[in-house]
Amino acid sequence: MIQLIELTKRFGQLVAVNRIDLHVKQGEIFGFLGPNGAGKTTTIKMLAGLLKPTSGRALIDGHDVVIHPMEAKRVIGFIPDQPFLYEKLTGVEFLRFIGSLFGMKKAGVELRISDLLGLFELDGWADELIESYSHGMRQRLVMSAALLHNPKVIIVDEPMVGLDPKGINLVKRIFRQKSEEGVSIFLSTHTLEIAQELCHRLGIINQGKLIAMGTLSELMTALEHKTAQTGTLESLFLALTGRSLDE
């Protein structure tokens, strides 16, 4: 469903993403881990169409994001790390706007909006201007917008930032449910517990390069072979990214 083929992004001399190859299957939740500045957000922005790859390809549901961006975007639900929204629209107006951009029928949109606002507990705030929303509420609104058109692929950058424990629990539940429905989820996160708990497979990126990929047990086994010791995802992450716990 998501395929990256030698995907590369350069900013001048800096190689932010360096020839990444990976494949995310239908219904799979793929966790993208890495330290700050490793290239996670750059990769995600290329998938969402906000950045253009310098070389290589990114395919979403078989559509190249550069050659057929419209077809690719139509099946993506994108959740950025910072929920910048139109401050002078109300929550419900924003969702209607998103529905129009995705070419949804009016009657269907209203029903879907009502469901999503209820699901994310925003129904009491539907007619308030977004400028009065808290960070967590904005994040929940962005998630509602990303799910509005029933995407086949969800691309999400740091999904839990700004959410309270109840919100985090809700998002985890929704992601699992979507995965069962066959939706592929590509998520980047710093929170190793969430990656451990939610993701079917993990990829670890460091200095633009994908340095490890596999299920959690596969990665642990690899670590055991490499360091002759057992450990947690955290120790694996630190070992692979060349950092110590003291850092």
Add this chain to the structure above:
Amino acid sequence: MGILAVLFWVIIFFLFYKVLAYFKSIEILGELLLTKLMAVVFLTFFLMLVISNIITSLSTYFLSEDNKLILTVPVSTEKVYLSKYLITLGHSSWMVLLFGIPVFMAYGTVYGASASYYLWLSVTLLVFLLTPGGIGVMISTALVNVVPAKRARGALVVMFILLLAALYLFFRFLQPEKLVNTEGFSELVDYLAMMRLPTSPFLPSHWATRSLFPLLKGRFDDSMFYFLLLLSTGLMSVLAGSWICRLLYYRGWSRSYESREAKVKRTPLLEGLLDFLLRPLHGSTKAMMIKDVKVFLRDTRQWSQLILLFALVVVYLFNFKALPLNKVPGISFYLENIISFLNVGLAGFVLSAVAVRFIYPAISLEGKSFWVIMSAPIELRRLIWSKFWTSLVPLLLLAEALIVLSNTFLHVTQFMMIISTVTIFLITIAIVSIGIGIGAVYPRFRVEDVAQIHSGFGGLIYMIICVTFIVLVIFLEAWPTYLIFMARTRKYFLSYLQWIEVIFCFCLTVSIILAAIFIPIKIGLKRLSRIEI
């Protein structure tokens, strides 16, 4: 922008120089008029500075993003107050320098003042800024303890713009051009001599006048006394502001984050109307247009500028009504039609000035939310054209209103009415297109203040392109319009050669207009499609 500012200074200087030189030539009353006028200038600046300082300090002290960081570090309230006071003063006082310096330089030139006047002027002006700054901060600090900062700022912006519009209309309707009419002058002088202008001895504007005016004649008189009065009051207001801040700043700041904004008012009529009118358009284009209209109408800082625009239009039209063309027997008919033609260019300049504020920033106004558009399955040309149509309709209405009404006041011929309405129609489409196109070439998605968008390099480029384009169109249309107009007026037929000239010029004009409509949009679209966020 620098060139425009210098041009503006030169115009203000020249106008004031003419008026002041005229006043000075009046025996006995001249000096009185000049003193009173300086007092009025200072008083106007004082009032504007107080309001401007209130609005600016609401932003710097209570709504600025850096507060969240500053207030968590161990810095005393006094230091925060003082640093923000200086920022506020800088932001809100540049206008006085822009308007004030050419005015006071005109005074100096009329009196042939020495260097000591200019030196004293610079010191007095700086000290004059202190008091309204202190008062502004004190009022805003007290205000946010009662009303949340966002609502207070919105209301004050509207008040300020209303005040500016009222002042502008007031001065224009005084018909200052009548001052050069010697027949009515004796009555005016009598009137001015009789009335006591508002120069209360307790106001800093009065002290500034009394401090500065004697220096025009190289004397010092009570200048130092009034200067010290100005300085001590200014410093006292800064100190009092610091006390008020120590008492009320934190409470006000936290209050500004406590309350929600007012619930948005439902506008079913407007939404229904837009929905109906935009029915033929593509769903996403329509959605973006409706979004832009709603955002514009809900943002006080944006729509409130329409009040000033309205005042500008009223004065523009009033100027045409007040033109003394009927006093020139014989040639008034030709004069009216020539002015009508030149008016197309003038209206074009006015429309460009409006467009640089409202249309050029259209793409940049997507701001940090631009990711929504970029990640949605819509082609960027839909965004560009949605901005184009949203901007075109109101600007066309304004353009045609300006031309049709001014032509009506000028009693122009039907031919001139047609040529000017058609020309302004096409020019307006081009102005909008250039605005959207150049706006897409120089997008500024990360600015905090909307006003920064048009004051940048792209805004200057836009104005230069617009002015060049309008001059070119007027220049190319002038000759064929003249030929046809004269032939119709004097009732003769054009020769074949003249017809060829007419057709050639009109074709060239239309080609330039079409190029101005399509090329900027194409360039803007190309640039925008390469953008990465």
